Amino acid sequence: MEDKLRRLFERASVTKGGGILLGRSVVADGFWPRRKARIVTHAHSDHTIDISKSMSAQGYIAATPVTFTMMKYLGHSVPRAKRKEVEPGSCFKIDDERICFIRAEHIPGSVQVLVENENGFRVLYTGDFKNPGSGTPIVEDLDVLIVDATYGDPRYVRPSEAEVEEALVDIIEQALSRGEPVKIYAYYGKIQEVMQLLRRYGIDVPFLASGKIFWMSKALEAHGYCFGDLYNLSSQEGKEILKGDHIHFVHFNRFSKDRDGNYVRIKLDGWLANKAFQKIGRKDWIVAFSDHADYNGTMRYVMESKAKIVIVDGYRSSFAKAFASKLRVRGVHAFAMPTLLGL
Ligand SMILES: [Zn+2]
Incomplete structure (x- = not known):
């Protein structure tokens, strides 16, 4: 045996x-x-x-x-x-x-x-x-x-994918309609999936990212990924974008360190169980968007x-x-x- x-x-x-x-x-x-x-x-x-x-x-x-x-x-x-x-x-x-x-x-x-x-x-x-x-x-x-x-x-059971996606889009659209910019915190790879998803839902404000997140996304465009207007935060154009409507993508681990009261902040976290989203602060949210x-x-x-x-x-x-x-x-x-x- x-x-x-x-x-x-x-x-x-x-x-x-x-x-x-x-x-x-x-x-x-x-x-x-x-x-x-x-x-x-x-x-x-x-x-x-x-x-x-x-x-x-x-x-x-x-x-x-x-x-x-x-x-x-x-x-x-x-x-x-x-x-x-x-x-x-x-x-x-x-x-x-x-x-x-x-x-x-x-x-x-x-x-x-x-x-x-x-x-x-x-x-x-x-x-x-x-x-x-x-x-x-x-x-x-x-x-x-x-x-x-x-x-x-x-x-660890989540509401349907559509429900989670719609919650995410809703939070973003409401923030943008109030003139508030949005920061989304997620891991590498999930960020790019979400960028594509938001474009599919018709969100057309410019995206901002820096460092690895920006360069990785640009390289993926050569493989057919399409992220629409995406700017490097440290470029001149990026700095201009900061003044208007935009969504800024940041690595997941920065959520607890990053304090910026101007932004509606959304952490994408698959460990949130049994609900699509949770409000955890005046402008802070968790959305149960998972890649598993x-x-x-x-x-x-x-x-x-x-x-x-x-x-x-x-x-x-x-x-x-x-x-x-x-x-x-x-x-x-x-x-x-x-x-x-x-x-
Ligand atoms: Zn993985």
């Missing part, structure tokens, strides 16, 4: 260092020495762990072109010779394995990874995702599903995939064990990794 388990773990597991082993030739989102390629599902820091180790030890790094661009602005430039650019919906081969990138809705460039071999063994890692069944296709016929369960606790599925969404992915075995990523979520036991109650063969038995 132990032998069987070890063979399974070599082809599908979460290592103690956060690497996701998929088949025999690739490791995703962490480092593992005996693998030909390292995959990066998206540019967030808990998915670029030990990337410099991978750059020296692994044959190449595979990611979407958008992810390579995001990584560059987050301080992880991958040399051209080490890069394998793979578009969502495309596959490549290593020995007898086919590795496919499947769209995931999370931040720009995000993908799920499916590895299948010639014997028909199929393992999929979702990476971070939201909107299963629409923005993130649910992959079926899997031997093993490795799933992200950031919000894998029943306390909530508990129900995560459950939906697993149940609809009907995978034979489900491994819940416990390296990136503190709810992995509890979520796996919820799955077992529903008759799913599920467990959390890394475990003591694992690699």
Whole structure:
């Protein structure tokens, strides 16, 4: 039995260092020495762990072109010779394995990874995702599903995406109609998703950003992202924009440090549970805009995939064990990794 388990773990597991082993030739989102390629599902820091180790030890790094661009602005430039650019919906081969990138809705460039071999063994890692069944296709016929369960606790259920989006747009429109500028605080990647969203809702005031946020957004425009009027805060034009209607995008971590009474300030925080928004100060708000599925969404992915075995990523979520036991109650063969038995 132990032998069987070890063979399974070599082809599908979460290592103690956060690497996701998929088949025999690739490791995703962490480092593992005996693998030909390292995959990066998206540019967030808990998915670029030990990337410099991978750059020296692994044959190449595979990611979407958008992810390579995001990584560059987050301080992880991958040399051209080490890069394998793979578009969502495309596959490549290593020995007898086919590795496919499947769209995931999370931040720009995000993908799920499916590895299948010639014997028909199929393992999929979702990476971070939201909107299963629409923005993130649910992959079926899997031997093993490795799933992200950031919000894998029943306390974390959010109102519908539309309700959250409408709350956000409402707060912004009301502020702008009173002549008050808006600051939005969010993480890299989520900021760009929100910029696009606000344009879709017809908000056309200029956007302001500085440093990494500005340059990353400009670089994404070359990949087809469209943010409308976006100015660098430190440019002459940016300083002019400051005097009129605008929305200023700032990193999430600045929310508690930044004090500026002129602004209506909105923090985008997926941990706000059971409500779309909360007013926390005279002009301060939290909106439950998340780039992860909530508990129900995560459950939906697993149940609809009907995978034979489900491994819940416990390296990136503190709810992995509890979520796996919820799955077992529903008759799913599920467990959390890394475990003591694992690699
Ligand atoms: Zn992420």
